[in-house]
Amino acid sequence: MTAALTAILVGCGSGGEDLPPEAGTAVSQAQARNLYVRKCSLCHGDDGKLGASKSPDLSTSALTFSERVALITYGKGTMPGQKGILQKEEIAAIARYIELFRE
Numbered sequence: 001m002t003a004a005l006t007a008i009l010v011g012c013g014s015g016g017e018d019l020p021p022e023a024g025t026a027v028s029q030a031q032a033r034n035l036y037v038r039k040c041s042l043c044h045g046d047d048g049k050l051g052a053s054k055s056p057d058l059s060t061s062a063l064t065f066s067e068r069v070a071l072i073t074y075g076k077g078t079m080p081g082q083k084g085i086l087q088k089e090e091i092a093a094i095a096r097y098i099e100l101f102r103e
């Protein structure tokens with residue numbers, strides 16, 4: 001079930017549109033956190049509030065899950081995209097993880 005889902009996500013070419021609600025759940029929260037710290041903390045900080053390189057505070061971000069996945073996949077402005085660097089499941093898991101910063 002999990003492997004099949006991952007295969008579907010990796011195989012589909014879209015960047016976050018029409019994601020199944022369970023996207024990202026194949027990657028553990030601990031792994032997602034680890035990826036976030038490695039790839040995102042530099043600008044956003046461990047709690048999403050750092051704001052380096054003029055990055056927005058993730059704890060007040062109102063983007064939907066699909067919007068976050070698309071943004072992390074393709075990047076925006078000075079924020080680097082992760083397409084071809086991280087797996088789709090990993091990107092979805094990070095998009096899920098950063099929602100925990102919201103108050």
Ligand code: HEC
Pocket residue numbers: 036039040041042043044052053054055056058060061062063068071072076077078079080082094095098
């Ligand atoms: C080099 C610095 C940098 C890194 C690294 C970075 N970001 Fe960003 N991020 C930005 C900037 C700058 C923006 C604003 C982009 C814009 O709107 O022009 C942004 C915007 C965002 C937004 C949109 C917030 C909103 O509500 O508008 C999210 C979500 C986000 N980043 C998540 C991440 C995640 C997850 C990672 C790691 C995979 C990451 N970022 C890595 C700089 C960075």
